[in-house]
Amino acid sequence: MTEAEALPVFADVDTGVDDAMALAYLFASDDAHVVGIASTAGNVPVDQVCTNNFGLLELCGRTGIPVSRGADGPLSIPLRTAEDTHGPEGLGYARLPPVDGRLTDYDAAQAWVRAAREHPGKLVGLAVGPLTNLALAMRIEPALPRLLRRLVIMGGAFGYRGNTTPVSEWNVHVDPEAASEVFNVWGAAWGLEKPSHLPIVLGLNLTEHAAMTPSTLGRLAAAAGSSTTPMSVLDDRGTRSAAANPLIRVLEDAMRFYFEFHFDQGEGYLAHLHDPLAAAVALDPDLVRYRQATVDVELTGTLTRGMTVADWSGAWGRYPNAHIGVEVDPEAFFDRFIARVGPFAASLVS
Numbered sequence: 001m002t003e004a005e006a007l008p009v010f011a012d013v014d015t016g017v018d019d020a021m022a023l024a025y026l027f028a029s030d031d032a033h034v035v036g037i038a039s040t041a042g043n044v045p046v047d048q049v050c051t052n053n054f055g056l057l058e059l060c061g062r063t064g065i066p067v068s069r070g071a072d073g074p075l076s077i078p079l080r081t082a083e084d085t086h087g088p089e090g091l092g093y094a095r096l097p098p099v100d101g102r103l104t105d106y107d108a109a110q111a112w113v114r115a116a117r118e119h120p121g122k123l124v125g126l127a128v129g130p131l132t133n134l135a136l137a138m139r140i141e142p143a144l145p146r147l148l149r150r151l152v153i154m155g156g157a158f159g160y161r162g163n164t165t166p167v168s169e170w171n172v173h174v175d176p177e178a179a180s181e182v183f184n185v186w187g188a189a190w191g192l193e194k195p196s197h198l199p200i201v202l203g204l205n206l207t208e209h210a211a212m213t214p215s216t217l218g219r220l221a222a223a224a225g226s227s228t229t230p231m232s233v234l235d236d237r238g239t240r241s242a243a244a245n246p247l248i249r250v251l252e253d254a255m256r257f258y259f260e261f262h263f264d265q266g267e268g269y270l271a272h273l274h275d276p277l278a279a280a281v282a283l284d285p286d287l288v289r290y291r292q293a294t295v296d297v298e299l300t301g302t303l304t305r306g307m308t309v310a311d312w313s314g315a316w317g318r319y320p321n322a323h324i325g326v327e328v329d330p331e332a333f334f335d336r337f338i339a340r341v342g343p344f345a346a347s348l349v350s
């Protein structure tokens with residue numbers, strides 16, 4: 001597929017471990033042409049997100065993709081980061097060589113708007129971090145919902161517990177005001193007029209079905225034709241990957257930290273691939289089943305701030321503003337992830 005035939009994709013990430021896996025998936029996909037990356041403060045501070053994005057572009061041979069720096073923090077509250085989950089630099093135990101990347105001379109919000117205007121009606125937006133910069137972009141360009149072909153958001157939890165508070169998911173929890181603004185403005189922009197253009201929203205209720213295990217990671221190394229050593233919860237903490245392939249090595253070092261975090265949380269030696277699933281859906285929405293609903297975010301609850309609430313039955317009398325992911329076949333996703341990222345990793349050394 002030529003670049004001109006591929007889907008133009010704009011990725012807004014708070015590169016962390018699963019964001020990195022999502023970017024690798026997009027770079028490995030012939031049906032995706034990544035036209036820009038927005039660095040959003042979240043898992044780690046925004047400048048570390050920029051550094052991680054430049055390091056991944058260098059590793060994956062995609063240094064021509066423009067990277068924009070987002071806001072220092074959320075719209076109206078202090079930034080909270082998650083080095084406990086993603087590691088001190090956001091990529092687990094992986095350390096990428098420093099890259100002298102040059103940021104765009106416009107910020108991430110402007111980058112959203114520029115990309116949408118350059119690809120009117122064709123751009124696929126993917127937001128897998130806090131929605132700070134997407135909200136700022138919609139303030140600059142209220143027509144953004146009409147300019148995008150598709151928007152996929154990884155965020156929230158619907159009829160499901162949170163991962164940051166008992167009821168709040170990380171991306172929404174970091175900037176609840178931004179999430180509320182995006183859902184409400186998008187609903188007003190489209191409402192019933194073009195339900196097909198409502199954002200796809202993938203919450204933990206869906207993405208936690210994409211649980212990567214050491215054996216799945218082993219399948220990825222094999223698909224890359226790379227040697228590796230199977231990971232185990234019995235390994236010494238911080239054991240570094242011996243994979244011969246440089247991308248597999250980085251992904252294994254990143255994932256080991258993520259496996260250890262989930263194990264310590266009592267969820268098993270595994271890792272939920274929230275963002276890579278969202279990236280796969282951005283390229284192929286048919287991977288998931290959806291239910292239409294009106295989504296809003298609790299902003300004032302003492303115990304429930306940052307909770308995403310879905311009105312499935314029109315009780316609020318408001319237009320639907322989201323297609324919420326409710327069902328996925330994890331094996332179909334992992335088969336596709338491995339079938340794309342494995343050979344891509346191999347191509348980096350051939």
Ligand code: RIB
Nearest residue numbers: 016018019128170171274
């Ligand atoms: O709750 C999961 C989300 O929060 C993912 O996007 C992960 O990268 C973190 O940002």
Ligand code: CA
Nearest residue numbers: 014019128129
């Ligand atoms: Ca993320």
